[in-house]
Amino acid sequence: MKKGIKIWHFLLFVWILILLIRFELLLNTYELIFSWITLLFSDSNTALSQLNFDLFDSMFSGVFFIVIPILSYIYRKKLGFLYEKIFPAALFLILLITCFLFAPLISNKNPDFYKNIGTTKLLPPLSSVQVLHFKNNSTQPGNSFFPLREKVVKKSFDESIQYVDSASVGEKIIYYQNEIGKEANIEDLVMQGEKPYITQQIFMLGSDQFGRDALTRLIYGARISLTVGFGSVIISLFLGLTFGFLAGYIGGLLDSVFSRLTDMLLSFPIIFLVILILALFGNSLLSVIVVLGFSGWMSLFKIVKTEVLSIKEKNYFISSKLLGLTKKQLLFKEVLPVIIVPVIVNVIFQFGNVIIAESALSYLGLGLGNNYSSWGAMIQSGQEYLSLAWWMIFFPGITLIFTLLSANSFGLSLSRKLNPRLQND
Amino acid sequence: MRSATAKLLFKRIISSVIILFLIITFLFFLVRISPGDPVQKFVNPTLSPKLAEQVRTSLNLDRPLYMQYVGFLTSAIQGDLGVSYTFRRDVISVILEYLPFTLIFTTISFIIQMIVSFWLSIKSVKKINGFLDKTLSNLTLLIYATPVFVIGVFLVFIFSELLDIFPSSGASSFDADGFNFWARLVDYAYHLVLPIITLSLIEIAIFYKYMRDNLEDVYNKLFVLNLRANGVSEKDILIKHVIPNAINPLITVAGIELGIMLGGTLIVEVVFGLPGMGRLTVGAIFERDYPLVIGCSLVVSFLIIFSNLLADIIKALLDKRLLAGSLN
Numbered sequence: 001m002k003k004g005i006k007i008w009h010f011l012l013f014v015w016i017l018i019l020l021i022r023f024e025l026l027l028n029t030y031e032l033i034f035s036w037i038t039l040l041f042s043d044s045n046t047a048l049s050q051l052n053f054d055l056f057d058s059m060f061s062g063v064f065f066i067v068i069p070i071l072s073y074i075y076r077k078k079l080g081f082l083y084e085k086i087f088p089a090a091l092f093l094i095l096l097i098t099c100f101l102f103a104p105l106i107s108n109k110n111p112d113f114y115k116n117i118g119t120t121k122l123l124p125p126l127s128s129v130q131v132l133h134f135k136n137n138s139t140q141p142g143n144s145f146f147p148l149r150e151k152v153v154k155k156s157f158d159e160s161i162q163y164v165d166s167a168s169v170g171e172k173i174i175y176y177q178n179e180i181g182k183e184a185n186i187e188d189l190v191m192q193g194e195k196p197y198i199t200q201q202i203f204m205l206g207s208d209q210f211g212r213d214a215l216t217r218l219i220y221g222a223r224i225s226l227t228v229g230f231g232s233v234i235i236s237l238f239l240g241l242t243f244g245f246l247a248g249y250i251g252g253l254l255d256s257v258f259s260r261l262t263d264m265l266l267s268f269p270i271i272f273l274v275i276l277i278l279a280l281f282g283n284s285l286l287s288v289i290v291v292l293g294f295s296g297w298m299s300l301f302k303i304v305k306t307e308v309l310s311i312k313e314k315n316y317f318i319s320s321k322l323l324g325l326t327k328k329q330l331l332f333k334e335v336l337p338v339i340i341v342p343v344i345v346n347v348i349f350q351f352g353n354v355i356i357a358e359s360a361l362s363y364l365g366l367g368l369g370n371n372y373s374s375w376g377a378m379i380q381s382g383q384e385y386l387s388l389a390w391w392m393i394f395f396p397g398i399t400l401i402f403t404l405l406s407a408n409s410f411g412l413s414l415s416r417k418l419n420p421r422l423q424n425d
Numbered sequence: 426m427r428s429a430t431a432k433l434l435f436k437r438i439i440s441s442v443i444i445l446f447l448i449i450t451f452l453f454f455l456v457r458i459s460p461g462d463p464v465q466k467f468v469n470p471t472l473s474p475k476l477a478e479q480v481r482t483s484l485n486l487d488r489p490l491y492m493q494y495v496g497f498l499t500s501a502i503q504g505d506l507g508v509s510y511t512f513r514r515d516v517i518s519v520i521l522e523y524l525p526f527t528l529i530f531t532t533i534s535f536i537i538q539m540i541v542s543f544w545l546s547i548k549s550v551k552k553i554n555g556f557l558d559k560t561l562s563n564l565t566l567l568i569y570a571t572p573v574f575v576i577g578v579f580l581v582f583i584f585s586e587l588l589d590i591f592p593s594s595g596a597s598s599f600d601a602d603g604f605n606f607w608a609r610l611v612d613y614a615y616h617l618v619l620p621i622i623t624l625s626l627i628e629i630a631i632f633y634k635y636m637r638d639n640l641e642d643v644y645n646k647l648f649v650l651n652l653r654a655n656g657v658s659e660k661d662i663l664i665k666h667v668i669p670n671a672i673n674p675l676i677t678v679a680g681i682e683l684g685i686m687l688g689g690t691l692i693v694e695v696v697f698g699l700p701g702m703g704r705l706t707v708g709a710i711f712e713r714d715y716p717l718v719i720g721c722s723l724v725v726s727f728l729i730i731f732s733n734l735l736a737d738i739i740k741a742l743l744d745k746r747l748l749a750g751s752l753n
Binding site for chain 2: 260264266268269270271272273275276277279280281282352356359360363364365366376379382383386387390393394397400401404405407408409
């Protein structure tokens with residue numbers, strides 16, 4: 001065995017870290033899942049009507065948090081990469097994928113949550129504000145599901161708290177927001193023993209112009225980038241494999257049509273095409289994924305086609321063709337195992353390109369719209385506040401650069417590792 | 426030889442025309458299959474239904490699809506791309522107003538890219554795996570992984586906000602109209618420093634990588650060893666033998682990169698608020714000014730096809746083997 005920190009060490013470290021920091025939230029999540037399932041049996045209509053994306057998201061990240069470690073322990077023999085030595089690119093990609101899967105567990109806020117903009121807007125990194133907790137009068141009747149959901153699922157608004165610059169406790173509570181003093185009765189506040197319950201809210205990476213937490217938005221932005229990346233790469237992979245195989249296998253007119261098309265699309269600045277299509281068909285998460293997927297299959301097509309052309313002449317391919325394998329079987333059994341390495345490497349680079357394209361589209365305002373906290377959109381809004389808030393461009397920019405760097409270097413090291421010719425040297 | 430050149434030229438021009446024709450067709454059907462009433466795409470939605478009906482007739486939308494297509498094609502060939510309703514002028518005249526800026530901007534950037542990447546690659550190939558070579562190849566990876574707009578915003582932050590050396594946006598000062606010719610030129614140059622650096626950096630990284638690998642390949646060839654054994658000076662080897670051999674593939678790449686650079690200018694122009702084609706296109710999209718969007722896409726495709734054609738012709742003129750090949 002090689003010495004040094006391996007990938008599974010790091011994965012375990014991240015898992016324990018989340019477990020320790022968010023222990024209470026995790027417990028609440030499991031209680032929530034349990035109460036939702038009981039509700040599903042007792043009153044299925046209510047349960048299903050309450051099931052929106054946020055709830056689903058919270059519950060699923062809770063389930064994954066247990067299932068994924070168990071599964072990877074059971075199948076550890078098959079997952080050889082777990083025993084590889086860790087390198088910076090893999091480390092960063094693991095962090096990103098963790099954010100992607102467990103975003104509701106890692107961050108304790110909704111990415112769109114804002115409150116008391118005057119107090120919280122454009123706060124520098126590591127600054128903190130005090131939080132006053134008011135009593136919540138609205139109590140939901142019945143099942144334990146609703147109060148649990150209040151605790152677990154982060155809402156984009158919260159009536160019961162106030163962010164304040166400073167607060168002094170006397171007969172009444174006097175608190176200052178944006179240098180305006182306000183009063184509140186002590187009875188309205190949540191008490192902890194004799195004193196009112198006042199907590200600190202730390203903005204690790206600062207806040208934006210609406211007082212939203214930049215770290216939370218970065219974590220949720222990782223989700224957007226990875227979703228778009230994976231989604232469109234799968235589409236490109238499908239198109240590239242199919243077209244490449246067909247063009248190489250059938251050849252003739254089909255081949256020349258596709259080759260011309262590829263040359264044309266490769267020389268055309270894809271971003272013009274993409275924004276044109278997004279402008280005509282409207283921009284949403286799905287359309288961005290589809291358009292980027294459809295505009296990225298050309299290099300895969302070239303790889304697959306050239307390989308298929310050479311494989312077509314080989315004896316093993318001809319014999320399996322004569323055995324009567326269908327085109328699909330030929331592709332998956334005879335062609336794919338041969339070309340899997342260049343295809344995987346190409347897919348990883350394509351992944352990086354798609355993330356660049358998505359962030360550029362979001363920067364231009366043609367991405368996913370304002371509903372999502374995309375990194376590109378964060379940089380775009382940061383540019384407006386450049387003189388006031390450097391952190392608004394710095395952190396998303398650095399994250400973007402690191403993501404792409406690690407995707408590229410991961411692709412390079414993978415191609416070095418998987419390439420048998422290089423291994424023999 | 427002359428007839429061979431003519432033949433090659435003819436072949437390339439024909440295929441370019443076909444590609445342009447395909448693009449026009451593609452654009453036409455893209456607009457037609459997109460959801461929504463086509464009239465709404467060509468007319469400001471706030472106008473009256475009666476006018477919309479007039480426009481429907483004038484755009485031949487009441488005729489069958491193939492007639493519409495023929496109409497679109499003929500008017501596109503005649504240079505009539507419709508009327509932009511945000512500018513209330515012919516699309517072509519709006520584009521002609523914005524195009525020169527982008528052309529000059531990309532040309533300057535292109536020249537700078539060529540000179541810098543060429544110079545750097547020659548410097549670094551002199552000592553392969555030396556300090557400069559390693560630093561530059563790492564730097565190339567970093568720049569290659571950085572989106573254009575991030576470079577732009579970071580440069581604005583460093584040089585406009587922190588150091589306050591260069592202006593953060595615009596192509597000229599607001600009082601530039603009062604300047605004389607030279608002062609105006611200096612003003613333009615001063616405003617364009619950051620945009621040109623932003624646009625050039627990533628292309629420099631690509632060209633540098635390509636050029637360096639090419640030069641290294643040629644240096645490893647046997648004829649270089651032979652020349653060295655014959656006592657030819659290193660300078661002569663580089664200038665007379667290595668560079669001419671290494672430069673050829675670069676021209677193809679340059680032709681393609683010119684197209685990709687036009688996509689890059691789109692973002693750079695938005696970052697720095699420059700009055701060029703890119704910002705015109707993005708603005709037109711936000712205004713839902715479809716005639717202008719389609720016009721911009723057509724002009725950009727034309728430019729790209731033209732630059733690819735030019736690259737092919739230059740390559741053919743430099744490399745006589747290609748002409749010989751075209752005879753067979």
